[in-house]
Amino acid sequence: AQSVAQPEDQVNVAEGNPLTVKCTYSVSGNPYLFWYVQYPNRGLQFLLKYITGDNLVKGSYGFEAEFNKSQTSFHLKKPSALVSDSALYFCAVRVSSGLYNFNKFYFGSGTKLNVKP
Amino acid sequence: EAQVTQNPRYLITVTGKKLTVTCSQNMNHEYMSWYRQDPGLGLRQIYYSMNVEVTDKGDVPEGYKVSRKEKRNFPLILESPSPNQTSLYFCASSLILSTDTQYFGPGTRLTVL
Numbered sequence: 001a002q003s004v005a006q007p008e009d010q011v012n013v014a015e016g017n018p019l020t021v022k023c024t025y026s027v028s029g030n031p032y033l034f035w036y037v038q039y040p041n042r043g044l045q046f047l048l049k050y051i052t053g054d055n056l057v058k059g060s061y062g063f064e065a066e067f068n069k070s071q072t073s074f075h076l077k078k079p080s081a082l083v084s085d086s087a088l089y090f091c092a093v094r095v096s097s098g099l100y101n102f103n104k105f106y107f108g109s110g111t112k113l114n115v116k117p
Numbered sequence: 118e119a120q121v122t123q124n125p126r127y128l129i130t131v132t133g134k135k136l137t138v139t140c141s142q143n144m145n146h147e148y149m150s151w152y153r154q155d156p157g158l159g160l161r162q163i164y165y166s167m168n169v170e171v172t173d174k175g176d177v178p179e180g181y182k183v184s185r186k187e188k189r190n191f192p193l194i195l196e197s198p199s200p201n202q203t204s205l206y207f208c209a210s211s212l213i214l215s216t217d218t219q220y221f222g223p224g225t226r227l228t229v230l
Contacts (some may be wrong), residue, residue, distance in 0.1 A: 006159075033219065034134075042161075043121075043221035084228055090159060104175060105150065105153070107160040 002027045004093050006108035011097060013081045021076040021111045023091030024067070033074040034093040035065055037087050038110075044090060075076055081115045088112050119144045123208050129228045130198055138193045138225050140208030146220075147149040147213040149191040150175070151183065153204040154224075160207065166191055167213065176185035 004028045013019045025031055032051055037043040046061025050067045058064045065076045076089060091108040121142045130136055141147065152175075161187060162175030164186040180202055182194040185207040191210075205226050209219040 004159075005147075006126075041224075043223045044219075046218040049218060066168075081145075092160075103148065104165065105160075105162050106176075107152075107162075109157055109159040115180070 002093070002095055002106050004106050004108040006089075006091055006113050010112045010114065011107075011112045012116065015083050016080050019078050019081045019085070019113065019115070021075045021089050021091075021113060023076065023107075023108055025072050025074065025093045025107070026090070027093055027095050029095060031105065033065075033067060034092040035059065035063070035074075035076050036090045036092060038090065040060070040088050047076070047089075060067050064113045079115075083115050083117055084117045086113055118221070121208055121210055121220050123206075123222040123225050123228060125225060126223065127226050129230065131230050132199055133144070133197050136195050136227075137216050138195075138196060138208075140191045140193065140222060141189050141211040142191075142208075142220070143189065144210060144220065145188065146210035147188070148217075148219075149180070149185065149208065149210045150208065151193045152207045153177065153202075155204050163193070163206075166187070171190070172204060198227075203229050205228060 005024045034049045035047040038044045048057050050057045053069045065080050088110050090110050093106050118128045124139045150162040151163040154160050161177045164183040166172040207224050208222040211217040211219045
């Protein structure tokens with residue numbers, strides 16, 4: 001079965017410190033990996049994605065993520081956190097399945113990031 | 118402005134009363150999808166569509182129906198809502214390729230009494 005795990009419900013970090021939000025996945029075939037962010041009362045916004053190539057992917061708002069195939073992980077990172085980064089973060093994987101090579105998405109349960117001044 | 122719109126944004130209804138949540142996108146995207154978001158469970162895919170008249174089940178399709186008669190619209194239909202369908206629903210769209218990102222609507226908060 002395909003799955004995405006975000007082992008931490010919440011991550012607390014002080015402003016200016018580096019942050020990491022963890023994500024591991026279990027899928028058959030090659031995964032396409034995504035990070036999305038959700039601010040209160042808003043829809044999800046795209047941050048970054050890994051398709052192929054360099055394992056370190058850079059995205060919006062200074063975020064980056066490192067794809068590790070052997071550990072099946074795709075952790076989200078930022079060198080210096082801002083209070084405005086406080087939000088709910090979702091890791092997602094897109095896989096092909098079905099008769100017509102349709103594409104399904106699987107999301108993790110989300111990690112709430114709290115950045116304190 | 119490129120966007121995905123959903124209506125209504127908030128809905129309180131009673132068990133068994135049929136309802137439809139509309140979703141529309143103006144980006145000419147082929148792929149559209151519905152998700153429900155529940156605390157501790159993240160987003161779970163209900164149905165998705167690769168193009169007009171082409172739909173398939175996601176992980177949690179029970180109790181829901183969809184249709185894709187036009188490329189821009191992808192309504193979610195609850196024929197007989199039940200309290201366990203109380204949730205936050207999101208519609209999303211993207212281009213057809215696996216590598217393309219999804220654009221999400223603002224969400225519809227549904228309460229079934």
